[in-house]
Amino acid sequence: MKLKAVISSLVLTGSALAVSAPAMARDTVNIVGSSTVYPFATVVAERFGRNTDFRTPKLESTGSGGGLKLFCAGIGTQHPDITNASRRMKKSEFDMCQSNGVKDITEVKIGSDGIVIANSKEADPMDLSLKQVFLALAKEVPDPNGGETLVPNPYQKWSDIDASLPAVEISVMGPPPTSGTRDAFVEIAMEGGCKQYDWIAAIKKQDKGRYKSICHSMREDGLFVEAGENDNLIVQRLAQDKDTLGIFGYSFLMENSSRIQATTINGVTPTPDTIADEDYPVARSLYFYIKNAHVGVVPGVQEYAEEFTSEGAWGDNGYLVDVGLIPNPRSTRMDVARKVRSLESMTGNEL
């Protein structure tokens, strides 16, 4: 009967598919890692695919930690070749890599990412310290009357925090928790201001969870507004309302510099130079890591890294600058590009 033939052939093909577990060679570079580096890496990958004979690398956005975990799981085509990270690899992660046989890793520092606080050009420019940022935006702050207790954030006006600040209502728009910008802002700016209180810094050793919840919680009483992922919206609101501050990535300030100006942090104005030198405090370096054992096995690994580290991509006028990357200083670029060409491995001591 016909039906029988159909069913049995379906079963056969099905089991054939299921059984043929392939340990096959891979012809596409696999990249995992940070969602902050993802927009830069995808641009490079796409260009690389179009301009060379190699296949376009495949990119998964897994977060820095998730990426390093996959990356360090072992050698072999089922493991990724490159992982992106918006922070440096930790010593523990390096050790995990080593113990899983991933011995030779090349570290590539691709540039920096700055987070700015900005307001309308019609308003007066502000200058804030990280401590003031923390006091203005945290859910709970140390009691202004002194003592080592926390109270719900009482500050309504900037002048309540410090008399030198303007007497206008605190009103700040920023990204939601799903955003990488928010993560970085909270980790660098909020925590940076928070740990200046010695007694809070002391909590870190005893109870890391509590320390995090003190330093990383944003106020929810309406003075800090989550504006959704669309940074354009924040920019428009800032242009309309001169008393509102906004938090976003440096690239948005760059593209809208005709309408908005940056708040200086500790007196430092965010510019590509101050971000690259880490003078501007709310900045971090971005990295990717190459699994050297896969170079020559999976075609295109080193070539992709070379494309990423070419002047046309990450240089001062490269296409990555258009998507918002803050380039490394030229001397660093030369140094890192040389490391990529020679695939210099990390020793573990630099971490």
Add this chain to the structure above:
Amino acid sequence: MSDQTPQAELIRQSLKKRYRKEKRFRLYGMLAIAVALGSLLILFTDIISKGYTGFIKTTITLEVPLDGELMYLQDPGDSEQLAMADFQAPILAALQQHFPEASSRQDQRELNRLVGSYAANQVRDLLKTQPALLGSTKTLEFLVHDTVSVYVKHADNPAYSIRLSEQQRRWVDQLVAEGAIQTSFNDVLFSRGASREPSNAGILGAIVGSLLTMVVTLVIAFPVGVAAAVYLEEFAPQNRLTDFIEVNINNLAAVPSIIFGLLGLAVFIGLFGMPRSVPVVGGLVLALMTLPTIIISSRAAIKSVPPSIREAAEGIGASRMQVVLHHLVPLAMPGMMTGSIIGMAQALGETAPLLLIGMVAFIVEVPDGFFSSATVLPVQIYLWASSAEQGFIELASAGIMILLAFMITMNALAIWLRKRLERRW
């Protein structure tokens, strides 16, 4: 009939109330349908009003001087020269014919940003395939830059123009007035894979990925599901073990899909060493997820075949296998297929389990087999919806419309099959 009896009186009095009650009851039902239809209408209007521009592409037509000196290119056959040549230069020259006043470096940068990032690649590929064109002037059509595209499509909305400078806006307005910039049907969307540039991005890769994944799901889930249903319904003894299996199947149908993703990660990728992000693994995971649905609906279909048919077959001496294969399964087939198609439609819209097996990824190339990296439709929509560029918002909505079209087709197919093949007894 004695109207005077108190009982009849009571009934008559309550009659009005009962009718009212029934009316109210019907009204609630209608209200429920109105709410459902209303929210569907809001959803559709929102998606369509945001997404129809996704089906439009914006192109610019330029007279490009393919001048060898301009590009530092003497011989398009020489791959080294091809790699070093400047293919943006002739495009810039063509733009400067329209705007001779734009000569400073900043102006040139802004002019270059009117055309898409891959316009230069288009010139290169043209010269690579037709070297004879070197030295001539050719009319070429390029995709415009994403910012220009959203500006042209939303000319009445200032929110879409903030990425362009004053000067660029003037240029674009002039080019539109001259007819150099035009909009047409977005065939790019249906012919390419993902891209970081919205105007270059297509959904074909995701469509092919979805199809490949669905084929694997169908090939695994349908035969296994039907075989399991037939055995459980016809051959299995009634005992504690089969009860236990039945409870578990019903239970599995309600397990959140992400669990199947974790299983796929541990078993197919971890244990069997299959590669990440491939349709085979995606299909296997989705097959596991769809199996309970297929088994349950197939069993119901077999149950609904009238016992008289089975008895008649047995009565004229058919063996058990003959009864099952010649009568029960063919008669239950429409029901089984309907259940499978509904299960497949559910699988088509699934993203959560695919996240864990690496199918949520940026993949430019259209997949060409069961073992090449792929994503699926809902994942592509998710990736577009979370991208920052304005052009991706409309693409995400356009993607939703395409996904809905697939769903409607599958569900319509299920209804058609049922109507066509169903027999009533």
